[in-house]
Amino acid sequence: MIDLLNMLRYKSESTDIDFKSAQYRFNSGTEADKSELLKDILAIANSWRDGTGYILLGFKDQRPHPAEVVGIQDSIDDSRIQQFVNSKVKPKLTFRYEEHVYEEKTIGVIIIPKQKRPFYLASPYGKLKSNVVYVRRGSSTDEAEPVETIAMANEDRGRGDLRVELSLLTPGNEELPNSFAHTYLHFTEKFPDFEKPRKPRGPFDPPEFIGLDRDNNDFWREHGEYTRVNEACIAMRLVLTNRSSVQLSNSKLEVTVEALDSQAVHMIAGRDLPDEPKPTWNIANLASVQEVLAKKDVNLEVDESGPTPVCHIRLGFLLPGEQGRSELLAILPQAPGRLRLHLRILGGELATPIEEEHLIETTGEVLSLDFEGYKRFFLAERARCR
Known part of the structure; x- marks a missing residue:
């Protein structure tokens, strides 16, 4: 406003x-x-x-x-x-x-x-x-x-009531299913710094070359967070279609999540999901200024300032028949259970918001892992995906 x-x-x-x-x-x-x-x-x-x-x-x-x-x-x-x-x-x-x-x-x-x-x-x-x-x-x-x-x-004459259609899609643009089977990881200790194994140097080895590559000391901590999020993540894209014969101005979606089984749950903008870390990093591969600035041109924000986090998605003007597509939104439950998504559609031509609900059920096991347990889990998952 x-x-x-x-x-x-x-x-x-x-x-x-x-x-x-x-x-x-x-x-x-x-x-x-x-x-x-x-x-x-x-x-x-x-x-x-x-x-x-x-x-x-x-x-x-x-x-x-x-x-x-x-x-x-x-x-x-x-x-x-x-x-x-x-x-x-x-x-x-x-x-x-x-x-x-x-x-x-x-x-x-x-x-x-x-x-x-x-x-x-x-x-x-x-x-x-x-x-x-x-x-x-x-x-x-x-x-x-x-x-x-x-x-x-x-x-x-012929100007009908405003009709809109809201769809929840997967990142692959398929209809979002109502159930998911995931693994939920909880870590019982802080992971140590990453130390790359080094070969012993002989008397005739040349001196070490100090280049742009550096060990990523936070690799295990970053990898644990990446895996925890990736295992539990429910990623979706919201698509609003104007099915009426008049334009919809200042269109906006609001999303809140209710945990029906008292499990903790968070919302994260897809662009803020962690990338898979690497054991080493190179200054030449850091994100460019253009990439950082591009992330600011967004239409989805998660507001956690109130008692209940709210995702705001601004889609702007939609002509008759036009679609507005959101960025990816990630729902992160911390345990299995039922989730109810409360969705509100707002627009300049809507006297009152249109409200919808979407029920999702998640299943799977909760694993409490120390550092050694996580390394075994990581190696087993890597072998399974090969």
């Missing part, structure tokens, strides 16, 4: 954006006060625009400069506005109201997706007339002409 606000405040008032320096007088307002809220929502909903419309509260328009953030004092509950508006407006209008802290001030945002028009009041209310279509023209509100109202209906 912060990125969206940064963009919107640089726009001028138009058919899809309206700045209000103060909150609507809704909580203790008269019918005339509340009708101002109704009129502005109706005008944006009926306006001629290509995408989502916004009413920004706590912003002072100061064209040609960016809108000034002045903040609002009163808070309004979204459910109260929803009940009020949809008790007056015909047909049912899809919108939502949110409040955020932006530049250390509380601001409000009314988000109105593009949808079938026209909208009107069934009965007069406050300053508003019944059966009149209010529409936004530029930065002002007006009553639509009958011909214009007919044109609205003709333009939106």
Whole structure:
């Protein structure tokens, strides 16, 4: 939302954006006060625009400069506005109201997706007339002409409800299975430094050449972590498809994982999974600056700042029929058991998030290994894979 606000405040008032320096007088307002809220929502909903419309509260328009953030004092509950508006407006209008802290001030945002028009009041209310279509023209509100109202209906004919489809795929783009058999490794001691065996030097051997190769002292520790993660990892890619006839703007997915059998579980972005380490490293093989910078251009982030980690996947604008594909997401359970994935689909044209669940069951054994036990496990796995 912060990125969206940064963009919107640089726009001028138009058919899809309206700045209000103060909150609507809704909580203790008269019918005339509340009708101002109704009129502005109706005008944006009926306006001629290509995408989502916004009413920004706590912003002072100061064209040609960016809108000034002045903040609002009163808070309004979204459910109260929803009940009020949809008790007056015909047909049912899809919108939502949110409040955020932006530049250390509380601001409000009314988000109105593009949808079938026209909208009107069934009965007069406050300053508003019944059966009149209010529409936004530029930065002002007006009553639509009958011909214009007919044109609205003709333009939106065939515009259906927004339909999206979410798929969970393996890294190989196959449907993600519901069950996995894994081995879960727990280490009972800290692994020692790696020491490469060295041949004894004879009196006639040339002196050692000091080159770019260096022993990787952390090899065993890195390899243990690599194997632990690789053995337990459930890697997936999420694909969102817009199956509707209108675009979906600012599309986003949210993923949380619930362990149903009290086992510990983590989420990791696929790009952060450990690579298989080597006993030696060479400075010439270190990641280039370009590779490091490329990792910053991502659409998937795992936020662990709250009580429950949340994976945020931003897919942006999706045209009708277009797919948005996430980077790889890794789920890492620490023991066998059942996992429930909670998935939320958000978008500018969705009044409320679409929620889905996906159940996964993992089986397998838990091994507690000391260093010698891990080396035996490592050698056995290497022999099995040959």
